[in-house]
Amino acid sequence: xxxxxxxxxxxxxxxxxxxxxxxxxxxxxxxxxxxxxxxxxxxxxxxxxxxxxxxxxxxxxxxxxxxxxxxxxxxxxxxxxxxxxxxxxxxxxxxxxxxxxxxxxxxxxxxxxxxxxxxxxxxxxxxxxxxxxxxxxxxxxxxxxxxxxxxxxxxxxxxxxxxxxxxxxxxxxxxxxxxxxxxxxxxxxxxxxxxxxxxxxxxxxxxxxxxxxxxxxxxxxxxxxxxxxxxxxxxxxxxxxxxxxxxxxxxxxxxxxxxxxxxxxxxxxxxxxxxxxxxxxxx
Amino acid sequence: xxxxxxxxxxxxxxxxxxxxxxxxxxxxxxxxxxxxxxxxxxxxxxxxxxxxxxxxxxxxxxxxxxxxxxxxxxxxxxxxxxxxxxxxxxxxxxxxxxxxxxxxxxxxxxxxxxxxxxxxxxxxxxxxxxxxxxxxxxxxxxxxxxxxxxxxxxxxxxxxxxxxxxxxx
Numbered sequence: 001x002x003x004x005x006x007x008x009x010x011x012x013x014x015x016x017x018x019x020x021x022x023x024x025x026x027x028x029x030x031x032x033x034x035x036x037x038x039x040x041x042x043x044x045x046x047x048x049x050x051x052x053x054x055x056x057x058x059x060x061x062x063x064x065x066x067x068x069x070x071x072x073x074x075x076x077x078x079x080x081x082x083x084x085x086x087x088x089x090x091x092x093x094x095x096x097x098x099x100x101x102x103x104x105x106x107x108x109x110x111x112x113x114x115x116x117x118x119x120x121x122x123x124x125x126x127x128x129x130x131x132x133x134x135x136x137x138x139x140x141x142x143x144x145x146x147x148x149x150x151x152x153x154x155x156x157x158x159x160x161x162x163x164x165x166x167x168x169x170x171x172x173x174x175x176x177x178x179x180x181x182x183x184x185x186x187x188x189x190x191x192x193x194x195x196x197x198x199x200x201x202x203x204x205x206x207x208x209x210x211x212x213x214x215x216x217x218x219x220x221x222x223x224x225x226x227x228x229x230x231x232x233x234x235x236x237x238x239x240x241x242x243x244x245x246x247x248x249x250x251x252x253x254x255x256x257x258x259x260x261x262x263x264x265x266x267x268x269x270x271x272x273x274x275x276x277x278x279x280x281x282x283x
Numbered sequence: 284x285x286x287x288x289x290x291x292x293x294x295x296x297x298x299x300x301x302x303x304x305x306x307x308x309x310x311x312x313x314x315x316x317x318x319x320x321x322x323x324x325x326x327x328x329x330x331x332x333x334x335x336x337x338x339x340x341x342x343x344x345x346x347x348x349x350x351x352x353x354x355x356x357x358x359x360x361x362x363x364x365x366x367x368x369x370x371x372x373x374x375x376x377x378x379x380x381x382x383x384x385x386x387x388x389x390x391x392x393x394x395x396x397x398x399x400x401x402x403x404x405x406x407x408x409x410x411x412x413x414x415x416x417x418x419x420x421x422x423x424x425x426x427x428x429x430x431x432x433x434x435x436x437x438x439x440x441x442x443x444x445x446x447x448x449x450x451x452x
Contacts, residue, residue, distance in 0.1 A: 148447075171431060180444035193416045200419050204428045208437075209444050223337050223389035224303050224312065233417045247338050250387045269338030 029155045033165040033182040037198030041188045042219045047166045048076040049262045052109045053278045055120040059161040062154055064125040066178055067168040068137050071127035075257045077105040081129045089128040091150050092142045098150040099157040101125050109260050123158050144173045148181055179206050184213040190220045203238050215243035215280060222248050244277045246270050297349060301333050304390040321349040339388030354395050362388060
């Protein structure tokens with residue numbers, strides 16, 4: 001496993017005081033895919049924040065970036081390109097085992113958790129940022145079945161309680177696979193007609209793949225919106241639960257992906273709404 | 284004529300309007316009109332004169348007070364009130380004034396000289412969400428789903444996903 005250690009002093013808001021160190025209730029690990037029809041919905045940001053909040057509840061959490069064509073979630077965990085020695089791409093080309101592409105980002109996003117503590121922990125499996133690697137994936141493709149093995153191996157070998165899969169927007173083979181092997185699908189949608197229509201396709205496909213649990217998360221909701229009305233209409237449209245309605249978040253824009261929002265603004269309405277979603281994940 | 288000895292007494296000559304502005308388009312998406320009312324409360328709580336359900340708006344966020352013909356805007360909520368980029372506690376209002384409830388909240392425009400209208404609202408309770416936005420094109424949806432779901436890859440995936448779930452249980 002690739003381990004990167006950071007000094008917690010560089011992240012003053014990331015103290016580990018607000019974490020649950022009590023023994024975990026062992027249960028089957030959960031694989032959770034987050035998906036959106038289009039880019040720009042805040043999918044990676046939401047995934048990273050949900051992962052950190054889940055870890056803070058006292059769990060071992062993995063985050064895997066299967067958005068191989070346009071990777072980005074590593075930025076939120078402040079994992080610099082130069083620090084990424086092995087990535088998901090290396091695993092898919094048979095150059096390493098999946099756990100060798102996992103980076104322990106706990107110090108950066110949780111704080112001073114003792115090295116020997118099993119939880120909370122957050123592991124990130126990034127996709128390669130090298131343009132040559134991305135071009136090769138686009139040109140040659142890869143064995144999608146190997147991705148499935150990688151997901152299962154990541155859960156087992158990293159002893160994860162939860163694995164979050166940050167998928168590529170739209171519907172392609174790896175996205176379908178991610179949804180198929182997930183215990184839960186979180187669909188992130190903006191109040192936008194194009195998003196609604198495209199998300200409906202993902203909802204129908206997820207139903208055909210018998211995903212056990214599906215939650216909708218409405219993001220970037222404009223100030224002044226009648227939130228209960230919006231929630232009700234979206235639930236009726238998809239016959240699925242809206243687990244959270246997240247306000248358009250100018251503080252998030254100002255943060256510019258420099259860190260995990262819920263660490264910086266734990267009491268913000270956005271963070272509080274995400275806490276509610278985490279409760280649904282932990283159920 | 285206004286009863287200057289009692290600023291809270293109804294003054295039939297007192298008219299004002301508050302508009303909730305669409306920040307992108309700069310036009311009102313909802314309006315409230317007031318007549319003979321020297322105190323206008325704004326907040327998230329149901330009993331506010333201008334009730335706005337928004338997470339950035341406090342239950343009791345701000346008030347517009349008229350004393351001796353002079354309007355003032357008073358901040359009450361923890362998210363503050365912002366006028367021309369400045370967070371204010373209380374300011375006198377001379378003419379039409381735009382203000383924001385919190386740094387990320389909705390923008391309102393107060394018009395102290397709005398003509399009297401029979402109804403407090405000049406516009407219907409326009410949903411801030413367009414109705415037709417929720418109408419899915421079902422024939423397009425069925426076609427797109429079928430294009431993917433009828434393919435060999437998807438059918439194989441369905442079979443393997445089922446197996447995988449059974450193995451994990």
